[in-house]
Amino acid sequence: MEQQLIPHLFRAEYHKIVTVLCRHLGIEHLDEAEDIAAETFLSALESWPYKGVPPNPIAWLYAVAKNKTRNFQNRSQTYSHRIAPELKGDMNVTETDLDLTDQNIKDSQLQMLFALCHPSIPVESQIGLSLRILCGFGIEEIANGFLTGKDVINKRLFRAKEKLREAKVQIEMPSESAMTQRLETVLTTIYLVFNEGYYSESNDEVIRESFCHEAMRLIRLLLDNDSTNQPEVNALYALMCFHASRFKARKGQNGDMILHADQNESLWDVELISQGADYLNRASTGSKLSKYHLEAGIAYWHTKKEDTKEKWDSILQLYNKLLIISYSPVAALNRTFALSKVKGVTIAIEEAEKLKLSDNHFYHVLLAELYSLINRRKAVDHLMTASTLAKTKSDKELIQKKIQLLKTRD
Amino acid sequence: MEEYALIMRHEDGKKVASPEQIQEWMKQTMDWIGGIAAQDKFVSGTGLPFDDSRVVHHNKLVTNGPFGDIKETIGGLIVVKAKSVDEAVEFAKGCPVLHGDGNTVEVRRIAKDDGIH
Numbered sequence: 001m002e003q004q005l006i007p008h009l010f011r012a013e014y015h016k017i018v019t020v021l022c023r024h025l026g027i028e029h030l031d032e033a034e035d036i037a038a039e040t041f042l043s044a045l046e047s048w049p050y051k052g053v054p055p056n057p058i059a060w061l062y063a064v065a066k067n068k069t070r071n072f073q074n075r076s077q078t079y080s081h082r083i084a085p086e087l088k089g090d091m092n093v094t095e096t097d098l099d100l101t102d103q104n105i106k107d108s109q110l111q112m113l114f115a116l117c118h119p120s121i122p123v124e125s126q127i128g129l130s131l132r133i134l135c136g137f138g139i140e141e142i143a144n145g146f147l148t149g150k151d152v153i154n155k156r157l158f159r160a161k162e163k164l165r166e167a168k169v170q171i172e173m174p175s176e177s178a179m180t181q182r183l184e185t186v187l188t189t190i191y192l193v194f195n196e197g198y199y200s201e202s203n204d205e206v207i208r209e210s211f212c213h214e215a216m217r218l219i220r221l222l223l224d225n226d227s228t229n230q231p232e233v234n235a236l237y238a239l240m241c242f243h244a245s246r247f248k249a250r251k252g253q254n255g256d257m258i259l260h261a262d263q264n265e266s267l268w269d270v271e272l273i274s275q276g277a278d279y280l281n282r283a284s285t286g287s288k289l290s291k292y293h294l295e296a297g298i299a300y301w302h303t304k305k306e307d308t309k310e311k312w313d314s315i316l317q318l319y320n321k322l323l324i325i326s327y328s329p330v331a332a333l334n335r336t337f338a339l340s341k342v343k344g345v346t347i348a349i350e351e352a353e354k355l356k357l358s359d360n361h362f363y364h365v366l367l368a369e370l371y372s373l374i375n376r377r378k379a380v381d382h383l384m385t386a387s388t389l390a391k392t393k394s395d396k397e398l399i400q401k402k403i404q405l406l407k408t409r410d
Numbered sequence: 411m412e413e414y415a416l417i418m419r420h421e422d423g424k425k426v427a428s429p430e431q432i433q434e435w436m437k438q439t440m441d442w443i444g445g446i447a448a449q450d451k452f453v454s455g456t457g458l459p460f461d462d463s464r465v466v467h468h469n470k471l472v473t474n475g476p477f478g479d480i481k482e483t484i485g486g487l488i489v490v491k492a493k494s495v496d497e498a499v500e501f502a503k504g505c506p507v508l509h510g511d512g513n514t515v516e517v518r519r520i521a522k523d524d525g526i527h
Contacts, residue, residue: 317437317440
């Protein structure tokens, strides 16, 4: 039994113990916090098979973690007493127990989120650290999610921890005046964690979805706290609900991707869609219109499969506003697609050609889509270009499928 | 890359439009600006509503709105990035204000804050 129980508990509890420990010991002891948490689970692995699973396994783990922390502190205190007796501050360190109550776990995780997503740390490292420390993913899982090697992730995490120590980042909530800016960094990182799971090329479907679920859990931490329960946080959560509602529908029988227009909408998760709508409503307060509001608005319209004038009118206007506050090639291409639905393909093709994105394979996929009804030859040409520009196998396969479809269409 | 202001001028600011008309213009304007933003050439924009506007004259006389003696009124302006004035002019040609007879869009390069221009 413990064979399944311990990995399950590891996933659920490891990150809580590390976070609380690290807040207790200070960010400079992040490595030690990880060691103590890992040793705690090692003790369970050693003891449970012989002595049996304790009646309350979580309480057992917490008790062991507390003991190990106390030992660590005693050791380092003895050390500092002998080596640095002149440091009076250290003499007075009172030994407090590790507080593993629900409330303190939540508070610590929230504060840790702000510490790890500190502007002084490269965003790539923020993502890695968050996945490791706040979500408890293993190095190998993170490497699989990013389609890279364990060495790369290890190096990245090592450097990130160094940065944290150098920058003397405090594990605390930002001041009220700094909140807006700091929250923006945190949201960017969580959104990237979600996207890593949602769009990653990795075949590890389980890891990908759990990246998304963990990102959503981190947003819920923010929603549960009054100072961080801001409109844009609700908007981002709504956006994630809408995206996540399509998990089942976008997977083909052979694990291949099914594009939105071809999805069987009966597989969309209506519960998540209505949750998304609920959070989007809650986001509609205040005067700030964030890009998450606009993206969630677009995702909301995409939960309606039926093409109506109202739908595409609204999507076009939302993309206009999104591009005004935050340009991205993807948004520019999607706007042009919406434009074709509202004003017709001829106008859309004209606008597409102004985008100067001809080295982007999605640009050629878009043009092929626009040309497919009026000039099949040109559509195929664009798909051929797209196929040479596409970097991943699954993208190339999707494009080849489209070419076949176009060629065989009457 | 230079920055240019595209200043939208209405020939007659006294014309009153219906809410539906205003909404349609808003949409057209947003489509125009969205097209520029999709090329990553949009910098900023300001709408200038006619209500609550005043004109201060040289003798410090204050009159209501930009109407009366002044024939043309400014409806708003946007700032775009462009390699040349010609590219900025191409953006200006798409402005829906130009649907109105007598309306204009003035294209002006923005001075750089380098002490020379």
